Amino acid sequence: xxxxxxxxxxxxxxxxxxxxxxxxxxxxxxxxxxxxxxxxxxxxxxxxxxxxxxxxxxxxxxxxxxxxxxxxxxxxxxxxxxxxxxxxxxxxxxxxxxxxxxxxxxxxxxxxxxxxxxxxxxxxxxxxxxxxxxxxxxxxxxxxxxxxxxxxxxxxxxxxxxxxxxxxxxxx
Numbered sequence: 001x002x003x004x005x006x007x008x009x010x011x012x013x014x015x016x017x018x019x020x021x022x023x024x025x026x027x028x029x030x031x032x033x034x035x036x037x038x039x040x041x042x043x044x045x046x047x048x049x050x051x052x053x054x055x056x057x058x059x060x061x062x063x064x065x066x067x068x069x070x071x072x073x074x075x076x077x078x079x080x081x082x083x084x085x086x087x088x089x090x091x092x093x094x095x096x097x098x099x100x101x102x103x104x105x106x107x108x109x110x111x112x113x114x115x116x117x118x119x120x121x122x123x124x125x126x127x128x129x130x131x132x133x134x135x136x137x138x139x140x141x142x143x144x145x146x147x148x149x150x151x152x153x154x155x156x157x158x159x160x161x162x163x164x165x166x167x168x169x170x171x172x
Contacts, residue, residue: 095126
C-alpha cells in the first residue's frame with residue numbers, strides 16, 4: 001500500500017468515525033426532559049447524550065477508559081525504547097476476545113453507537129497488534145490514530161449520568 005493510499009484510508013476512517021459520532025449525537029443538541037429520555041439538557045447545557053449507569057456500571061466503564069489511556073502510555077514508552085514485542089503485547093491486552101467481567105445490565109444500558117465505538121476501539125488494538133507483529137510501524141501508527149479518534153468522538157458524544165438522576169452530576 002502506498003503512502004497516499006494509506007493517508008486516504010486514514011482520512012476515510014476519520015470521516016467514518018466522525019459520522020458515527022454525529023449519528024450517535026443525533027444531530028441535535030438536546031431532547032426533552034421526559035422520564036426515560038437518554039438525552040437531556042442539563043444545568044450545564046452539556047449537549048452530549050446521557051448514558052444512565054448505576055455506580056458499578058459507571059466505575060467499570062471509567063476503568064475501561066483508563067485502561068485504554070494506560071495502554072497508549074505504555075505503547076508510546078515501548079515505542080521510544082524500540083520494543084515492538086512489548087507494544088504488540090500491550091495492544092493485544094486491549095483487543096477483542098479478552099475476558100472482561102462487566103456488571104449486570106451494563107451492555108443493555110449502552111446505546112448501540114456507544115457499543116459500536118467500543119467494538120471499533122478493540123478492533124483497532126487488534127489491528128495495531130497485527131501491524132506490530134509484522135514490523136509495520138506506519139500501519140500501527142495509522143491504527144493508533146484511528147483508535148484515538150474513536151476515543152475523542154465517544155467523549156464528544158456521550159456523558160455518564162447516575163441512573164435515576166439527570167442533571168449536573170454526570171462526568172467522564
